[in-house]
Amino acid sequence: MPAVEATTLTVRKTALNGIHRQMGAKMVEFNAWEMPVEYPSAGGIIAEHNAVRTGVGIFDVSHMGDIRLAGPEALAAVQHISMNDASRLAIGQAQYSALLHPRGTFVDDVIVHRLGEDDYLLVINAGTREKDFNWVRDNTRQLNCKVENLSDDFTQIAIQGPKAVNLLQKLADANLSAVKFYWVTRGTVCGLKDILIARTGYTGEDGFEIYIPTDEATSARVWNEILEAGKEFGVVPCGLGARNTLRLESKLPLYGHEISDTINVWEAGLDRFCKMEKPDFIGHEALEKAKTEGLKRTLVGLEMVERGIARDGYKVLDDSGREIGYVTSGSPAPFLKRNIALAYVPPEFANVGSTVKVEIRGQGVKAQVVPTPFYKRPKKA
């Protein structure tokens, strides 16, 4: 009898996959997507990271998901499924938020963009596209609102860094200086009309994300035009490696690490994005209860004091070597030139200056609780 072949999970490719390979990018699998992790021709992760901090870098983030809610009860739908208050959004404004389970833990984090009167775009993580769409649709059935999965409709390119606005302005007809951080506009970009341009990003720098047609030819043309226009600013293509080190320095959460379906909003320290005065959203009741019970663990920033690099999943110990928590994300920080980490520890260890140890290959290596974000971009003059 012939052997049955094991089915393999299909790995998806973005429209820019060919370009990344052409540029010699090191490719890696991330949440069933084949993505560039770094570009040796750009100098690799450290060079890419520092280019974003000092100049400009571009990222293919087409693997992210997009859900559109439109209709007379679109706002009610968004309010019901997310923890931040979307009623504060003017048309053209965006906010960081999260979708929660009834128990107050995370389905996903999300950026909510108000595109029109009753028209909202939720941008979600790559690994949670299907889960989120089904969850949003199932939890808004009772409302007069259309829910569309637009995840395959866009090539999404992020342009990030202090020079991002200078770069994109060369290619866009909209007045980008008039677009405040976390606001959006529409305009012609590289000759393409009516392109959504959002002043958002995941790097802790100023920057934009553009949503363009998903055909390979257009996507490649725009990518190349951005690189060409950015030459005078030292633009480099950046992969997921730099994307992770940048967001870590800026203490931006990553689903599956700082936030997950077993972690609640208070533990993750995302209080300011959770508007409890909004009476009805999924997770509200559980969060009220959790608030009265007090925190059992909290997210802190760590900096290594002794030689060593704390990495995802490593145990955190107290001075006597007793296990007290774990690292959610840890890595060298290329711009800060220190080894940093985010970790869950009991509240009594959360004060800045507390010393703990991180277990690295069997040894407890000294670390210190430090203020976060580790890096904050300088205010523009």
Place this chain on the structure above:
Amino acid sequence: MPYPTDFKYTKEHEWIKSDGKNATIGITDYAQGSLGDIVFVELPKTGSEITAGKTFGSVESVKAVSDLYAPASGTVTEINSALATAPEKINQDAHSAWLMKITLTDPGELNSLLSAADYEKFVAEEGGH
């Protein structure tokens, strides 16, 4: 990148240069290229014993930790202290940025390692997938 013909190589991408009694150990250019920027090197203390085929330390890039495997057995006599503050030297020139020096317990162990030509072939096949 030509691989020095007076080195021997392992399939785990270490090189070893020996005079029959003492040896110098490092990682190859192929290894540093696949790792990317090296940010941390962990080596054994001088005086410690290493055993052929077993791990003796690690080298870390931004994204990952990679174990180092001993090409031969021996006692560590010297480690390259420059790598503690400048691990990127390995990226710059992997065949000069030695990791450590040892006295060999059994020089015969080197006979089973790869020559430069064999290692080049091995790497061409590995890189081709």
